[in-house]
Amino acid sequence: MRSKRNQILAVPYVVWMAVFVVVPLLLIVVYAFTTKDGSFTLANFSTMNQYLGVFGNSFFLALVATAICILLGYPLAYFLARSGHRMKGVAMMLIMLPMWMNFLLRTYSWMSLLEDTGLINRLLQSIRFFDLWNGIFGTNIEFFHMINTPGAVVLGMVYNFLPFMVLPIFSVIEKIDSRVIEAAQDLGANSRRVFQKVVFPLSLPGVLSGITMVFIPSVSTFVITKLLGGGMTMMLGDLIEMQFLGAAYNPHLGSAISLVMMIVVLICMAVMNRFGEGEEEAMLL
Amino acid sequence: MKKNGLFSRLFMGLVFLFLYAPIFVLIVFSFNATKSRTVWGGFSLDWYAKLFQNTQIMGALYTTLLVSVIAAAIATIAGTAAAIGFYSMKRRPRTLCLSVNNIPMTNADIVTGVSLMLLFVFAGRFLPFKQGFATLLIAHITFDIPYVILSVLPKLRQLDANIYEAAQDLGATGFLAFRKVVLPEIMPGVLNGMLIAFTMSIDDFVISYFTAGSQTSTLAMVIYSMTRRKISPEINALSTLMFLVVLALLLVINIRQANQDKAAKKKADKLAAPGSAALLDTQK
Amino acid sequence: MILSVATALALMAGCTGGGVGGDTASAGEVNVYNWGEYIDESIFADFTAQTGIKVNYNVYPDNESLYSTLKGGGAEYDVIIPSDYMISRMIEEDMLEKLDFNNIPNFSDIDPSLKDPDYDPTNEYSVPYMWGTVGIIYNTAKIDKPVTGWSSLFDSDYKGQILMFDNSRDGIGIALKYLGYSYNTTDEAQIQEAVDLLIEQQSYLQGYVMDQIFDKLEGGEAAIGPYYAGDFITMHESNPDLAWCLPEEGSNIFVDAMCIPKGAANKTNAEAFINFMCTTDAGLANCKAIGYSTPLLSVKDALPDEVKNDPVAYPSAEALARCESFTNLPENILALYDSEWLRLKTQ
Numbered sequence: 001m002r003s004k005r006n007q008i009l010a011v012p013y014v015v016w017m018a019v020f021v022v023v024p025l026l027l028i029v030v031y032a033f034t035t036k037d038g039s040f041t042l043a044n045f046s047t048m049n050q051y052l053g054v055f056g057n058s059f060f061l062a063l064v065a066t067a068i069c070i071l072l073g074y075p076l077a078y079f080l081a082r083s084g085h086r087m088k089g090v091a092m093m094l095i096m097l098p099m100w101m102n103f104l105l106r107t108y109s110w111m112s113l114l115e116d117t118g119l120i121n122r123l124l125q126s127i128r129f130f131d132l133w134n135g136i137f138g139t140n141i142e143f144f145h146m147i148n149t150p151g152a153v154v155l156g157m158v159y160n161f162l163p164f165m166v167l168p169i170f171s172v173i174e175k176i177d178s179r180v181i182e183a184a185q186d187l188g189a190n191s192r193r194v195f196q197k198v199v200f201p202l203s204l205p206g207v208l209s210g211i212t213m214v215f216i217p218s219v220s221t222f223v224i225t226k227l228l229g230g231g232m233t234m235m236l237g238d239l240i241e242m243q244f245l246g247a248a249y250n251p252h253l254g255s256a257i258s259l260v261m262m263i264v265v266l267i268c269m270a271v272m273n274r275f276g277e278g279e280e281e282a283m284l285l
Numbered sequence: 286m287k288k289n290g291l292f293s294r295l296f297m298g299l300v301f302l303f304l305y306a307p308i309f310v311l312i313v314f315s316f317n318a319t320k321s322r323t324v325w326g327g328f329s330l331d332w333y334a335k336l337f338q339n340t341q342i343m344g345a346l347y348t349t350l351l352v353s354v355i356a357a358a359i360a361t362i363a364g365t366a367a368a369i370g371f372y373s374m375k376r377r378p379r380t381l382c383l384s385v386n387n388i389p390m391t392n393a394d395i396v397t398g399v400s401l402m403l404l405f406v407f408a409g410r411f412l413p414f415k416q417g418f419a420t421l422l423i424a425h426i427t428f429d430i431p432y433v434i435l436s437v438l439p440k441l442r443q444l445d446a447n448i449y450e451a452a453q454d455l456g457a458t459g460f461l462a463f464r465k466v467v468l469p470e471i472m473p474g475v476l477n478g479m480l481i482a483f484t485m486s487i488d489d490f491v492i493s494y495f496t497a498g499s500q501t502s503t504l505a506m507v508i509y510s511m512t513r514r515k516i517s518p519e520i521n522a523l524s525t526l527m528f529l530v531v532l533a534l535l536l537v538i539n540i541r542q543a544n545q546d547k548a549a550k551k552k553a554d555k556l557a558a559p560g561s562a563a564l565l566d567t568q569k
Numbered sequence: 570m571i572l573s574v575a576t577a578l579a580l581m582a583g584c585t586g587g588g589v590g591g592d593t594a595s596a597g598e599v600n601v602y603n604w605g606e607y608i609d610e611s612i613f614a615d616f617t618a619q620t621g622i623k624v625n626y627n628v629y630p631d632n633e634s635l636y637s638t639l640k641g642g643g644a645e646y647d648v649i650i651p652s653d654y655m656i657s658r659m660i661e662e663d664m665l666e667k668l669d670f671n672n673i674p675n676f677s678d679i680d681p682s683l684k685d686p687d688y689d690p691t692n693e694y695s696v697p698y699m700w701g702t703v704g705i706i707y708n709t710a711k712i713d714k715p716v717t718g719w720s721s722l723f724d725s726d727y728k729g730q731i732l733m734f735d736n737s738r739d740g741i742g743i744a745l746k747y748l749g750y751s752y753n754t755t756d757e758a759q760i761q762e763a764v765d766l767l768i769e770q771q772s773y774l775q776g777y778v779m780d781q782i783f784d785k786l787e788g789g790e791a792a793i794g795p796y797y798a799g800d801f802i803t804m805h806e807s808n809p810d811l812a813w814c815l816p817e818e819g820s821n822i823f824v825d826a827m828c829i830p831k832g833a834a835n836k837t838n839a840e841a842f843i844n845f846m847c848t849t850d851a852g853l854a855n856c857k858a859i860g861y862s863t864p865l866l867s868v869k870d871a872l873p874d875e876v877k878n879d880p881v882a883y884p885s886a887e888a889l890a891r892c893e894s895f896t897n898l899p900e901n902i903l904a905l906y907d908s909e910w911l912r913l914k915t916q
Contacts, residue, residue: 003373005459010370010382013363013430017385020427024400025388027407050908053915076300079293086543091297093535098304099488100531101311101524104508108516109307112314112322116729117790119310119323145729148776159303212391220393223490227512230776231735234914237395237491244399244495247736248907249637251403258396269391321788406642416643499644500600500625513605513630514780 031255044256051239051257055264058235061150062218065157066165069214070207072158073165077206078199080166081173092170095163103160107227110156114146114228148230156224157214164213172206173199212269219265236261308528315521322515332522339519345507346523352418352493352503353486356425361479363426364433365471371434372441389428390435397428398495405496416498424496425486432485433478440474599838600625602635602646604825605780606800607699609858616845622838630779631736639664639830646830647839650698653824654738654895657688661897665694666829672840675847683824683864687896695826696843699861701798702884702892703739703821705814706782711792718816719747721793723766728773732785732794735777737910738895739821740767743795746818746893753896757905764909768916777914786811797823798881799861813881815888822892824864 035041080091098106113119121143124130134140146152176199184194222237236257238246243254315333319326336342371379371386389397405420414420444467452462468475490505497506508520605628613624627646629635632655638644639659651659659665670676676696683700685692707716711730714721722731722743734740742752744763754760775791783800785791787808801813827843829836845851852868855861862882863869869877876882884892898906 006373007370009366010374013367013370014382016363016427016430017382020401020404020423021385021388024397024404027403028396028400031403050911051915057915072300072303075293075296079297082293085546089539089543093539094301095304096484097528097532097535098308099484101308101528102490102505102508103488104490104505104512105311105516105520105524106307108508108512109311112310113307115323115790117323117788122323159307162300162304216391216393220395222395223509223512230774231778231914232771232774232776234911237393238914239911240395240399242911244402244641245634245637247631247633247637248910249633249640250907251641254399255403258393258399262392262396265393266391322784323788402641402643409642415645496643499602499627499638499646502627510605510628512781513628515784 028255028258031252032259033256034252036252041252044253045260047253048256048260054234054236054239055261057233058219058237059264061154061233061235062157062215065154065161065218066211066215068154068158069162069165069210073162073210074169074203074207077166077169078173078203081170088174092167095166099163104223104227107156107160107224110152110159111147111227114152114155116143116145116147118147120144120146147228148232150229150233152228153225153233153235156228157218157221160224161214161217164217165210168209168213169203169206173203176202208272211272215268216265220261311521312525312528315518315525317518320515320518332518333526336519336522339517341502342504342507342519342523345502345504348418348421348501349487349504352422352425353483356422356429356486357479357483359426360429360433360482361475364430364478364482365437365475367430368434368437368441372438386431386434390431394489394491395495398424398492401427401492402495416496417501418497421493421497421501421503424492425489428489428492429482429485432481433475436478436481437471437474440471444470597621597838598623598625599648599835599842600627600646601648601842602627602629602638602644603648603650604628605630606783606803607650607825607859607861609854612845612851612854615851616842619845620838620841622835622841624842632738633736645834647833647835648827648842649830650825650827652895653686653688653826654897656695656826656828657897658903659828659830660689660694664831666831666833666836667693668696668829668843669836669840672837673844673847675844678847678849678865678867680864680866680869686824687894688824689826695828696847697824697826697864698846699799699855699859700822700824700864701861701882702815702889703743703795703823704798704801704881705793705816706786706796706801706804707793707812707814708786708789708791708808708810709812710810711789716793716812716814718814718818719743721814722795723747723770725773727792729775730792731770731774732776732778732782732791733767733770733774734795735779737906739795740777740913741906741909742821742895744770746816746820749818752821752893753898755899755902757902760902760905760909764913767913771913771916797861799859802860802879802881815881815884815891817891819891819893822889822894824894 032044033040033042035043080088083091111118115121124144125142130142180202181194181198184198189197219235220237220240221235222241225231225233225235225238240254240257240261242248243250243257313325314322316328316330317326318329318331367386371382374382401420401424402416405416409415448466448470449462452466453459457465488505490503490509493503494506494509497503502510504523508516511517511520599622601624603626607628608626610626613626617623629638632652635649635651636655636658639646639649656665673696679697683697686695686697689695705716705719705721707721712721712727714724714726721727722733724731734743741760741763744766745752745754745759748759748763748766750756750759750763775785778785778794782791782794782796783804786794787804789808798813798815801811805811805813827846829839829843833839846855847865849865849867849871852863852865853871856863856868856872856876860882863872880888
């Protein structure tokens with residue numbers, strides 16, 4: 001199978017990648033360093049300090065969302081991996097299933113839930129929750145204000161990208177050889193120590209790939225902010241979209257922002273993976 | 286490992302509630318008699334009836350399914366071929382190819398979309414084409430293939446190199462040997478890759494948004510343009526139907542798999558029973 | 570290698586050669602790109618019945634997005650409906666085709682006062698579709714103080730209840746008017762002052778919206794926000810608590826006109842469509858559906874009296890005198906608008 005002749009099978013795709021992956025990225029680079037009339041410029045980068053706030057905001061919110069995804073996703077994946085065979089299949093199915101419903105629609109549905117006059121507030125009003133709340137805290141509120149806040153945007157990101165955290169962690173934990181755990185138990189480790197010393201280190205690669213799969217779409221989202229942020233929380237995705245198809249046409253600036261975002265994300269990921277590899281080695285030793 | 290306790294059950298329940306609350310809302314309001322998103326106005330099937338008369342939504346659904354099926358099919362074939370090619374390469378070119386292959390997966394969707402849009406606009410200056418279904422399809426193929434490759438490669442690595450050679454030694458031509466020996470072995474990976482590719486295509490909005498041009502719309506794009514005012518409950522109705530179809534499919538697959546597993550286990554038990562019992566005895 | 574290039578080329582060719590899905594350029598089509606919620610879509614069937622030309626219809630949220638889409642080069646439209654100031658920008662940047670008015674005989678029905686407008690002085694590029702004003706729409710059940718001017722949008726008592734325009738020209742424009750400046754000021758300090766005001770406003774805003782305002786005001790999720798007169802008439806039908814105010818400081822009067830973008834594939838069809846839109850029947854249907862004010866004399870005549878005399882759609886001369894239209898701004902000010910708008914949105 002591993003014959004030289006078979007290498008030729010890769011050629012069409014290598015060409016495809018060159019044309020539809022590499023060339024487009026080169027175009028981004030070209031656009032980022034040129035002006036409207038095609039002459040070289042660094043202005044697209046030198047004006048970028050204006051957008052430091054957006055960069056900071058995006059990375060912060062994406063980090064928060066990723067952290068929450070780990071906090072929710074890790075235990076979920078862990079409990080699922082410990083479930084019976086039957087349950088596992090069903091649970092995995094239940095995690096995949098929402099992805100088949102358009103994410104815009106699910107996010108929009110959150111809007112109906114979170115609004116001041118939305119379903120959650122209506123439900124709480126109907127059970128007289130706010131009377132109780134006001135009685136205890138001495139406040140005078142009729143609803144919780146949730147929509148159009150950075151919190152709602154984070155919720156949207158966690159909601160949409162949680163499966164991408166659960167799946168890799170689950171598949172890694174599931175593959176852990178049960179004999180390794182038994183060995184640790186036989187050697188006298190209690191379940192907490194087994195988790196600390198065996199399960200958790202072995203599951204780290206899953207966590208790392210989960211982080212990548214949650215962080216990158218979070219940092220670059222532009223739809224969730226529009227629906228759940230009321231146009232008041234701007235993220236890098238919004239900024240880029242605005243320069244290409246939105247309200248402030250400037251593909252050169254948009255390309256420059258994309259390029260910087262790409263590089264910053266790549267650096268983050270490289271650092272994280274280096275860190276992760278270090279962990280793995282330490283664990284093997 | 287220990288079975289799950291009360292806490293873990295509760296935790297799982299809450300997370301699933303979180304995942305399904307908006308879907309539940311969506312389904313419930315697809316049966317609403319009024320247009321409201323939050324006020325229940327009585328039960329009705331009007332939106333389902335209207336859905337099938339809405340040419341915009343049905344057309345977009347058709348485009349979405351068509352592009353997803355074609356892209357997944359092409360990506361599966363091309364991706365499997367490419368995976369075999371990569372597998373046969375020497376280490377250094379393979380690492381390079383795999384890193385490029387990873388780009389569409391690790392890059393933000395918006396960057397992939399925008400960069401492809403720049404390419405299509407750029408190429409449009411020299412070639413007589415406009416953005417439309419074709420560019421949409423190219424974009425989908427481009428982001429689908431990496432998933433197929435990543436799904437097939439591990440199966441190739443698990444493959445016993447000897448069986449392919451054995452088949453050839455027995456007189457099978459390269460392709461026949463591949464079809465009869467290799468393909469069945471890597472098939473789970475291929476199918477899995479195809480499923481992921483199809484899911485990715487169906488679910489995609491961002492890349493389509495930048496590459497479909499002005500006259501082609503996928504379902505996600507129609508929904509996006511609706512969010513600018515208000516999503517029509519017809520979309521809820523459509524999503525409910527799609528949800529039920531997928532749910533039914535997954536259930537069937539799940540039950541079949543469970544049955545197969547059971548049968549396989551029974552078979553294995555039967556086969557292994559006499560010997561293993563004896564083995565166990567001796568061990569004791 | 571040849572294979573994959575060939576596949577790619579074949580795919581691209583499929584696009585021009587009437588491939589799968591939404592193909593273009595074949596005879597008998599017209600690609601229309603309009604504002605959202607801005608037409609009675611049922612008239613397309615009449616147009617097709619009369620001419621045999623199929624209508625492909627798409628919508629955009631605001632003038633600036635329309636501009637980006639056309640500039641981006643990926644779009645192909647035959648009829649677009651930008652507003653006045655955007656038309657003059659597009660004329661300046663050579664983005665529009667000259668119309669053949671021989672194919673648009675119904676142009677004669679256009680109100681003469683709207684012919685040869687400032688944005689298209691020789692009237693070679695555009696045919697007015699609708700006109701209207703911008704004002705404040707508010708829910709009388711929730712807003713207890715009288716609403717007379719823009720100050721109501723800057724009233725922190727209504728924290729969390731106020732909506733604002735999600736496009737730079739309308740948004741910054743309101744702040745400029747509130748401060749007593751012109752919409753078309755080129756004084757950078759005035760524009761910055763306006764944006765500073767908007768930044769302050771942001772702390773008690775519910776959100777920036779365009780057409781979502783229908784849903785939010787009709788459903789009572791928000792209490793007050795600025796939008797177009799015609800849309801108020803539509804919203805009022807589903808929520809009678811809503812009221813309209815044309816601000817005393819003055820407001821924006823706009824004309825949206827039909828144009829053909831440069832290089833349109835179906836120019837003759839586009840002119841036929843524009844002509845059709847100027848018929849009395851189509852004009853009446855559109856007025857009824859969207860509530861905007863018509864530039865067509867025959868349509869205005871045929872409208873019921875209560876619509877004709879509705880001061881929201883057809884304000885008095887004295888009210889109109891307070892209004893100012895947008896004009897195209899010099900390039901450096903347009904760039905300032907973009908960067909200032911980003912400054913606001915990235916607070």
